Amino acid sequence: MHEYSLAHALIEGITEHLHQHPVQGRVKAVHLRKGELLILSEEALREAWRILSEGTEVAGSDLRIENVPVKVKCPQCDYEGPVKYMSEEGWHFAVPVLACPRCGGRADVVEGRDLAIVGLAVGDASPDHERRKQGEDGDPQRRG
Numbered sequence: 413m414h415e416y417s418l419a420h421a422l423i424e425g426i427t428e429h430l431h432q433h434p435v436q437g438r439v440k441a442v443h444l445r446k447g448e449l450l451i452l453s454e455e456a457l458r459e460a461w462r463i464l465s466e467g468t469e470v471a472g473s474d475l476r477i478e479n480v481p482v483k484v485k486c487p488q489c490d491y492e493g494p495v496k497y498m499s500e501e502g503w504h505f506a507v508p509v510l511a512c513p514r515c516g517g518r519a520d521v522v523e524g525r526d527l528a529i530v531g532l533a534v535g536d537a538s539p540d541h542e543r544r545k546q547g548e549d550g551d552p553q554r555r556g
């Protein structure tokens with residue numbers, strides 16, 4: 413279950429960040445970028461997040477996960493950009509080919525491997541919009 417250790421590391425990073433840069437209000441959502449090459453279950457990550465965030469500054473927040481495609485840089489021809497994908501009939505996904513699409517050489521992955529926090533959505537500082545009714549003394553229905 414490496415989703416748990418990922419969620420744990422993310423929460424630690426965010427809470428530390430929030431201690432240094434406090435925000436006004438409650439963190440409603442955390443935006444993540446998930447590299448295409450990082451194999452994880454989003455469902456398990458959300459579940460781990462829900463459990464591990466309890467009692468922290470990000471308790472009750474949503475995870476918004478953006479999938480980041482693989483990007484490579486080729487040391488031979490200096491190509492930098494997306495890769496080609498391989499897909500066979502019957503496959504439910506396309507597999508990125510980690511080679512330079514221009515010269516076919518071995519290319520270095522520069523993006524698509526990590527899980528990174530890209531932003532926080534912060535809500536209203538007031539916990540809710542509860543309206544208090546008070547002093548309804550002028551009730552015409554009431555009789556002494």
Ligand SMILES: [Zn+2]
Nearest residue numbers: 486489512515
């Ligand atoms: Zn190349």
